Amino acid sequence: MGEGMGGTMTGLEAATLGIAILGAGLGVINTLQSLSRDRVKLRVTPKLALSLYPGAADTITSVCIEVLNRSTFPVTISEVGFTLHGTDKQFKLPQPLLLDGGHFPRRLEPRSSFTVYFGPGAENHPAFASVKSAYAKTDCGEMATGDSPALRSLVEERRAIKS
Numbered sequence: 001m002g003e004g005m006g007g008t009m010t011g012l013e014a015a016t017l018g019i020a021i022l023g024a025g026l027g028v029i030n031t032l033q034s035l036s037r038d039r040v041k042l043r044v045t046p047k048l049a050l051s052l053y054p055g056a057a058d059t060i061t062s063v064c065i066e067v068l069n070r071s072t073f074p075v076t077i078s079e080v081g082f083t084l085h086g087t088d089k090q091f092k093l094p095q096p097l098l099l100d101g102g103h104f105p106r107r108l109e110p111r112s113s114f115t116v117y118f119g120p121g122a123e124n125h126p127a128f129a130s131v132k133s134a135y136a137k138t139d140c141g142e143m144a145t146g147d148s149p150a151l152r153s154l155v156e157e158r159r160a161i162k163s
Helices: 013-037 124-131 149-162
Strands: 042-051 060-069 075-084 090-092 107-108 113-119 131-138 143-146
Touching: 042 075, 042 090, 042 113, 042 131, 060 075, 060 131, 075 124, 075 149, 107 124, 124 131, 124 149, 131 149
Parallel strands: 042 143
Antiparallel strands: 042 060, 060 113, 075 090, 075 107, 075 131, 131 143
């Protein structure tokens, strides 16, 4: 630091210290952004779908799961389904129904989404009373989960029927 016993900092030393602190801070921010940018980010939202058929007296309710790729790179989704309470087991959808005519596994570009539909009555499956959340798995093994008020109310309704 400065010369002499006082230990005061000169203007040049203060500027150098300030620039060094700024550089270190920017390096940390850059590292955090890089780590975030390289992570798979999916938003998984379980929903209820209502089907209206011309001439039908009632609507048909089915369960669906929307998967949104929030990553900055494409991701391939290989599996969609529900996680179950109190276990590591999953209630997966073997033959996903995609209304847009796409195929499965599904490649998702950044900021794109798709919705997978369960057939009518899937919520009547005995395992549905134990559903905790919806999930989507990627080809590389990453898994994202999501919940919604619609799913919680449907599961509570199924638990009440089961008891």
